[in-house]
Amino acid sequence: MRILIRVFLGLLLGAPAPAQQVTLPQEKGSVRFAVIGDSGTGGKPQYETADRLRLAHQQFPFDFVLMMGDNIYGTKTPRDFLRKFELPYKALLDQKVSFYASLGNHDVAEEQQYKPFNMNGQRYYSFKKGNVGFFVLDSNYMDPDQLKWLTGQLQNSNDEWKIAFFHHPLYSSAAAHGSSVELRGILEPLFQKYGVQVVFSGHDHVYERMTPQKGIFYFTEGSSGQLRRGDVRGAGFTAKFFDTDCAFMLVEITQNELYFQTLSRTGETVDSGKVTRTDRQKEIVPAARQPREAARSSYRLVPSF
Amino acid sequence: MRRRAAAAALALAAATALGGSAELDCLAQSEAVEEKGPHGKQARFREFLAQVHEYDQLRTAARSGVPDAGKKATAERLEKHKTTLAEKIQAARKEAKPGDIFTADSQRAFRRAIEKAHSGKSAAKIDRTIVQGEPVKLELYVNKPYPEKIPITTVPPTLLQHFPKLPKKIEYRVVGDDLVLEDTESNLVIDIFPGAFPNAPPYT
Numbered sequence: 001m002r003i004l005i006r007v008f009l010g011l012l013l014g015a016p017a018p019a020q021q022v023t024l025p026q027e028k029g030s031v032r033f034a035v036i037g038d039s040g041t042g043g044k045p046q047y048e049t050a051d052r053l054r055l056a057h058q059q060f061p062f063d064f065v066l067m068m069g070d071n072i073y074g075t076k077t078p079r080d081f082l083r084k085f086e087l088p089y090k091a092l093l094d095q096k097v098s099f100y101a102s103l104g105n106h107d108v109a110e111e112q113q114y115k116p117f118n119m120n121g122q123r124y125y126s127f128k129k130g131n132v133g134f135f136v137l138d139s140n141y142m143d144p145d146q147l148k149w150l151t152g153q154l155q156n157s158n159d160e161w162k163i164a165f166f167h168h169p170l171y172s173s174a175a176a177h178g179s180s181v182e183l184r185g186i187l188e189p190l191f192q193k194y195g196v197q198v199v200f201s202g203h204d205h206v207y208e209r210m211t212p213q214k215g216i217f218y219f220t221e222g223s224s225g226q227l228r229r230g231d232v233r234g235a236g237f238t239a240k241f242f243d244t245d246c247a248f249m250l251v252e253i254t255q256n257e258l259y260f261q262t263l264s265r266t267g268e269t270v271d272s273g274k275v276t277r278t279d280r281q282k283e284i285v286p287a288a289r290q291p292r293e294a295a296r297s298s299y300r301l302v303p304s305f
Numbered sequence: 306m307r308r309r310a311a312a313a314a315l316a317l318a319a320a321t322a323l324g325g326s327a328e329l330d331c332l333a334q335s336e337a338v339e340e341k342g343p344h345g346k347q348a349r350f351r352e353f354l355a356q357v358h359e360y361d362q363l364r365t366a367a368r369s370g371v372p373d374a375g376k377k378a379t380a381e382r383l384e385k386h387k388t389t390l391a392e393k394i395q396a397a398r399k400e401a402k403p404g405d406i407f408t409a410d411s412q413r414a415f416r417r418a419i420e421k422a423h424s425g426k427s428a429a430k431i432d433r434t435i436v437q438g439e440p441v442k443l444e445l446y447v448n449k450p451y452p453e454k455i456p457i458t459t460v461p462p463t464l465l466q467h468f469p470k471l472p473k474k475i476e477y478r479v480v481g482d483d484l485v486l487e488d489t490e491s492n493l494v495i496d497i498f499p500g501a502f503p504n505a506p507p508y509t
Contacts, residue, residue, distance in 0.1 A: 074453070075453055075454055076384075076453050077380075077384060078383075078384055105439060105456040105457050105458070105459060106456045106457075108489070108492065109474065109476075110383045110386075110490075110492075113374050113375065113376055113377070113378045113383055114379075114380060115377035115378060120376045120377070121376035139459070140438070140460070141465070141476055142462040142465065143462070143465040144466060144470070147462075168437065168459065177437045177439075180434065180437055181430050181433055181434075182430035182431060182434045182461055182463060183434070185430065203437075
């Protein structure tokens with residue numbers, strides 16, 4: 001009853017309804033983060049989704065946020081950085097939540113040097129959090145240098161979890177853009193060979209989770225700032241999608257499990273589940289020290305919706 | 306020359322290490338082969354690369370006196386750096402016109418590279434990449450800014466394998482059916498090769 005009253009009052013006052021329960025396990029020592037994509041519109045949907053993210057952070061205190069690109073739409077004046085990033089995520093920034101950005105087709109190179117995006121002046125870069133290695137790519141411009149860099153990074157990584165993220169989805173059934181097939185032909189063999197387990201992208205303004213493709217879990221989260229309502233057509237590889245409201249993801253990684261929960265702007269859980277590393281995957285060692293076949297891995301997805 | 310050979314060897318080594326990726330192997334090996342010899346990629350684009358190098362030197366000179374934004378800058382510092390640098394470059398290249406860098410010879414070399422990239426199985430994928438990157442037709446001008454409001458088109462990776470490597474913060478752009486060279490630090494259009502993609506996919 002008390003909750004209903006709060007919801008009613010919240011709606012009445014224009015404040016967001018209380019967030020739905022975050023169901024992630026919050027195990028000690030886990031790596032916790034959020035995923036947002038195509039966020040930087042400066043519009044009402046971005047602010048409302050950002051506020052929902054803030055509420056989720058109260059229940060699930062993630063340390064950082066992955067940005068799938070299109071971080072700042074339109075002009076790029078200091079006022080735009082303020083209106084399209086610093087203000088909507090102020091509460092998180094104030095709590096020292098870090099943001100790690102990738103570049104989308106609406107972004108400009110100077111964002112690489114923008115301190116809050118943590119790109120350190122690089123178009124593509126990597127970072128580590130606990131047992132997780134993150135590989136951040138510039139899918140606008142996949143030149144030979146970037147591919148060589150990625151190969152080297154993956155070869156030398158001994159992280160238990162390897163996660164890549166970038167703007168253009170390798171798999172997407174959305175009508176607006178769809179799968180980046182050329183990029184897939186180049187990146188997926190690398191991901192397979194070096195044991196990348198999970199890939200996050202944006203570009204299509206919807207949420208879509210794919211069935212594992214060649215052992216890799218792909219997620220598109222491009223609806224954190226604007227929505228292309230009803231854009232998902234669904235394909236053989238579509239496991240779950242949500243295209244009726246803006247959304248963001250919460251992710252928790254333990255030694256052997258990756259848990260995810262996708263929340264809408266209104267706080268509804270629209271998808272959740274976990275990816276489990278199998279015994280084979282646990283044995284992964286840097287590719288330079290192992291036979292080729294051993295680098296491949298398999299996973300189990302346990303959906304909980 | 307030695308550096309070029311080393312780059313080729315590195316590409317070949319990367320391809321060998323990749324093993325499972327036939328497509329990537331092919332790309333890397335072709336790059337390694339392409340780099341070599343008097344008729345290799347670097348040689349075919351010698352004139353273009355010399356012009357680009359000249360621009361890069363001009364930009365380096367223009368940077369002097371411009372406050373460096375650093376790797377962890379505020380939006381204000383980034384804006385200041387970009388606009389000040391752009392003003393200095395624009396002043397130094399007052400007479401710049403289309404074709405200064407994409408000379409007739411260079412255009413021929415690029416046209417061949419584009420045809421070659423389109424001759425294989427990748428042709429459809431290249432066009433699809435361009436379409437998915439929200440292609441646009443813009444009226445761009447040399448030595449003027451690329452409009453920030455307009456998205457950049459994804460440059461197909463296969464094309465980048467066939468094009469010569471550029472200095473940092475200079476990138477190719479596909480704009481409508483034109484090939485554009487952009488300085489991503491100052492956001493200026495360096496040069497335009499109109500009609501480089503005569504069979505470009507439809508743009509919005």
